[in-house]
Amino acid sequence: MRSSIRASATSSRGQALRRLTLSAKVGILVLAVICLAAMVPVLFTRVNPETVDMIARLDPPSAGHPLGTDHLGRDLLSRLVFGARISLLVAIASVGGAVAIGVVIGLLAGYYGRWVDGATMRVVDTFLAFPAILLALALVAVLGAGATSVIVALALVFWTQYARVVRAVTLAEKEKAYVEAARAIGAGDLRILLRHILPNVLSPVIILATLGMGTAVVAESTLSFLGMGVQPPAPSWGWTLAFGTRYLRDAPHIATFSGLAIMATVLGFNLLGDGIRDLLDPKFRPQ
């Protein structure tokens, strides 16, 4: 029985993958390469990203350094490959944090309504009054630069969108018959929220979170670019690009390749997010 359920789950997952649009499959491919770089960097380079070689500084791409070197003669490919880990970690942790805060608050606001809803939505309105990157910048400024500060700041900036969506879906779901049935058989609020309503609000959260990962990658590299994010010598993509802008005339490859790495990652998340949305929301399905 259990194996047949597992087999059917696997086949439905396979069907879902087949139903993904071509662009979503391209997104998965791009992200797979970047995840591989983050997890097993040795597959892409054996050079230490911290090895300084002043003789080779600002070298253009060559056989020895496929993407060239930076201002300290460090191998750019190696720095970008190791930088993937920072970008993905910050994105996963910040989006994870934002989802956790947003889902809990959205569920409570939507389910309990009245003053809980009123109070939480005023807090959401307050956060939404600030342009996102500006608030993130101000928060990192007070928390101090570094990966942890960036994660906390981005989670505090992005939770509102999840809270709003989850609240809206919860408001609709709690009126449905299955919730009433659960209540009739004696289920408590916590059980109804976690076992019955939560699974039904996950679709929009998954779509938002996938697209949000791309936004988080851009936000992290923007903060690093402005000198407020992950600090050197960590090979953050934003920092590498920021240094690259100082050598635009002599070594344009630094800014070009580091920007390309950021864009490819964001593009991957956007394509995948669009694909999941097309899959889960029939309104957007291509015809």
Added chain:
Amino acid sequence: MARYAARRLLLLVPVILSAAVVTFALLLLLPGDPALALLGQEASEVELARFRHLLGLDRPVLVQLGLYLWRVAHADFGRSITLDTPVLRLISSTLPATLELATASLFLAVLAGIPLGLLAARRRGTPVDTGTMLLAQLGVSMPVFWLGVLLILLFAVKLNWLPSFGRGEPLLSALVTGDTAVAADSLRHLILPTFTLAFFNLALLSRLTRWAMLEVLEEDYVRTARAKGQRERLVLYRHALRNALLPIVTIVGLQFGNALGGAVVTETIYGWPGMGRLVVQAIGQRDFPVVQGAVLVLALLFSLFNLLVDLTYAIIDPRIRYE
């Protein structure tokens, strides 16, 4: 309509008040003693005490908050620590540059994004549609700062066509005085930052316009209009576009916020003397009164623009006024 506008304006008050509380709380979030964090380890005890008194840090938190809100209500954002100038003066001297850049970029995004989305929707499934949406996908995935760097590399470094740093005379005053040479110089300075800031919004707007139009084109009233034998142009612009405008207007409103936030990056790249660059410089120098003041004013502008969007929304769709 006037009652609706008054109600929306009133609803703005608590949002602005709570935004002021958040900017106040930024100082409280500073780890340890804010005076020590701002002045550094080398500051003497006398300097620290004077500084604490200057910022009101030697009083209870609630008193500090009350005083802060009172000062903000009177447009007093304190003095810059590094420049020893009233923060309001710094804001008023940099705000016009930011508004010029944000407005120009929003104009470009709307003027190019909506027609591109319309074109893609009209030519659905053709190479024009695919090409436009591919460009839009690149646009929403491209970090603003990278686009800025690439544009500088191409148009300023390689081709030497456009300046990559600074701002000319304010464009509006150059146009008013009728000095064409000055106006041309202002425009030349404005082109790269405007395009950099606009590209993301332009791409997003073209995608959204396409979606909104495709959805509306499926509606019964569009089929009815076509069945009546109306010309396709009329069906598209009079029936479909007007209804597709609702979500588009909302996004345009949010995009002004994007433009204000994006200005932080764009102004830093192009040395544009606006509020975004002011914030980044103030953060670098740990000049918190400036950070607080600038962030609050930008949030205020963002909220006011969202109010304008809501009012526009009510004009486009009268049902909203009566809800």
